Amino acid sequence: MSTATKTFEHVGTRPIRHDGLDKVTGRANYGADYALPGMLHGYVVRSPHAHARIVSIDTSAAEAMAGVKAVVTGSDIPKTNAKLVMGEAALDLGAMGDNALAHDKALYEGHAVAAVAATSPEIASAAAEAIRVVYEPLQPVMNVDQALAPDALILHDGMVTKGRPKPDAPTRTNVALRMELTRGDLDKGFAGADVVIERTFTTPMVHQGYIEPHACVARWGEDGQVVVWTSTQGHFVVRDCCAGILGIDAARIKVIPSEIGGGFGGKIPVYLEPVAIALARKAHRPVKLVMSREDVFRASGPTSGTKIRVKLGAKKDGSFVAASASLYYEAGAYAGSPAGAGAMCAIAAYDIPNFLVEAYDIVVNRPKVAAYRAPGAPAAAFAVESVVDEVARRLGKDPIELRLQNAVREGDQAAYGPEFGPIGLREVLEAARCHPHWKAPLVPQPGRKVGRGVACGFWFNAGLNSSATVSLSADGSANVVTGNPDIGGTRVAQALMVSEELGIPVERVRPIVADTDSIGYNDVTGGSRVCYATGMAVIEAARDAQAQLRARAAKIWDVPVEQVGWERGRAIALNGASGREPLTVSELAAKLMHTGGPIIGSATVNAPMAGPAFGAHICDLEVDEDTGVSRVVRYTVVQDVGKAVHPSYVEGQMQGGASQGIGWALNEEYVYDAEGHLQNPGFLDYRMPVASDLPMIDTVIIEVANPLHPYGVRGVGEVPIVPPLAAVANAMHDATRVRFTALPLSPPRVLAALKQRG
């Protein structure tokens, strides 16, 4: 359907979200809010060592304590080679199980090695202290350089480098994967360049910082049926992961999702759920497990620390002729960093004839990384967009103009492979260039320096699999049911889609996130896919219901269904049936039981493709050159979202992504001591921005319709975290004339660099 001329009645409006009142009045139920009669409280014993062989675990004293009902260790989690396919990626269930409870080695400080279930939290924690674990500590491998050193300790015996290892790659290795993307002739390309900039960048390991810690309750029935209540981004994936890890049939597990207090990718893997199930099975009682904030920082999945080398060559006229990049990403304790995605995104915004981009996935003694909003892309964009900024300065070109000159357009082959369909990068850059922010003079406060930076970002977005049903009630209201936990306002967006298709007011459409037994399969809430792919399923389900309503009208009018049309929520008579008064949804619904019974529209979607999207951010940064303290004073996000179904939540995603990216740029980092102990596992010393740290973030929504979606939706959640790292660093350069290649731009680092600059 062409969206160029499509007008909407409901889509694009800003109604109050259906889940809003319960959330702001404290009634919404999150993961830790569930309790069952007879429920036990679990406690997880965690390794104090970053790297150690587990020699023995003696649980006898804990098991003998009054009130202790079960103790589990790695021996209760079968070792498995099973994988769970998720789009083009696959979750390694063996590693996920070993991460949930270590079998042979503790691979990071905080790695779970045993768990207790007891009648009170106090007894559980006392019993945990009574478990005797004998460790043989090993030298921790804490970063890329240590992991790649010729004499590095190997985390996993038998690891071989998958993908395209270099011919001279060592046989014993901490490199899980090497991949490369290449085009043209690199040497020839650089030989023709008038300007070549080469820099090496580093970014620290950072956490998503979702407010709600991981929490779940598991019940094991005497018939072997399992129920899990949990806070997750994908309860079908929780079900399938637990089934694969524990070796039980997925049909025997029902997972009920709670409301979710943030995920950003970090609530896709399972940590507590298999352990809670194993404890519940042993104890014959329901078991609750809740992570503390420290546990979340130490033992859930942050995103990779990185080291990235970028080289970019351009002609005097500004055209990019060659680029090379090497991306080294910390995977944490098990293979699976987003290095590959980082490589695919690195130069995706630009049309460059000659390039080589290589990526390395490297295991280290840190928590296994999880997805974090556009996984892999922000660090890559930090490196590339910093170098693009430097090229612009070297050539004396406006940085937006230089990007426009090299921007990919429809029909170009993306650096990562496919040919771009309609994309909005040029529209985004034009809008940024025309924005009042870009033209506003920079006025520093007394004693401060101020600078402006700009950067682009790209993300693929995902499609994957979704199911939806729309059921009509006799009063003309409707339910729309999907299986995607709502982390970004997707429920109200789905209700708006039903309103658009059926003409039912949005407040009379109830959007529901159903458990794994109550709706068809849905992939995770991730990849910015829910409004796009699950939205497509919702639209198709609504259209299915609409077709059934037209058939009912045909029956009432006693005409062939071909003579019934649909317009603005009403069945209308066409051609031969003319003269009949239109029938509204409510009128048709009132007659449901006399015209054929209940109506349920349903649809499943298998969307291998999605609409890729771009954003551009403008950042004004003020720096106190005596202390190195900086502050973002103005910030604008421009992004192509395809179609904004509920503009408030689209803007909220753009602002939220920018906020997280600004935190990553300025102060967030995992701080470890030499032994691999995390020093800042709390929000006091893991410094995310607080509200007063940020200005109001301006947003500009660009809508270049995605032809794969009936309304043109692309997805919005991930792109906005990609540009901020570079936008902030480029602003810092503009203010101080120092090119920062290491994040975060914390006051000590900034002041040290300013002193060196002189």
Next chain:
Amino acid sequence: MPQTQAYEAPRTLADAVRLLSTDGHARPLAGGTDLLVQSRATQKLPSTFVDLKRIPELVGIEVGPDGLRLGAATSAAVICEHAEARRLWPGLVEAIGLLGSTQIQGRASVGGNLCNGSPAADTTCSLIVNRARGVIAGAKGERTVEVERFTTGPGRTVLEPGDLLVALVVPRPAARTADAYLRLIPRSEMDIAAAGAAASVTLDERGVCTAARVAIGAVAPTALLVPAAADALIGSRLDDAALRRAADAASAAARPIDDKRGTAVYRKTVVGVLTRRAAGIAAERARARP
């Protein structure tokens, strides 16, 4: 976390001292904004919480001819709303206003901030430059201690078992005297100082500094009074050169460590910047006074 055995809310100072001196595992509870967090972090609760907020001597603010008497358990929010205290000791009240968040301000107390013994405590430097003394009640009676001698190391104070900080007393400032406090945090709030500096200056009628005190925080095991920084100010007109000499003296006195909140090199540098700026603000304020 083990369950606490008891919660007591005595109404007299004598009862509180008795409760604390007869049970070594009892802990005084003012706002609880440090105590409860620490209990949770260490998973250890005291045997008894002795709530101090119902004892008249512990709560309230009096400003008289002799100066300020601040009940040790008085909440920060109450102090910040006291117009006369704010006028006479603007730096001290600003420091008190930095404790925690708006919500925490309703509970957190200056006495608690001092007794917690953190070298980064926001109020300590300001108390020191204002010559504050702590009034301590104990089994052996009452005594007073200068605030610069109150903390003896990170988490350690002069309080003996059974001792209780009752109040802080601050002499009324002389004519043309004013104070200021600045701290360095990477964020705008909800953070712990990587460095802090307070200054109090007294000017004569010609604008020459006749008395000064400078104290620095988070750069040594305790907050430090820095006489050398004060000496750099006294006798000057608090011009840029004098302020820079005070800054250098403060940096020289600092003995910081590297930790997650900042490097030693960084702290040593910025504590001087803060000293220079705080002394500058105090000077401006003093010049504006009759």
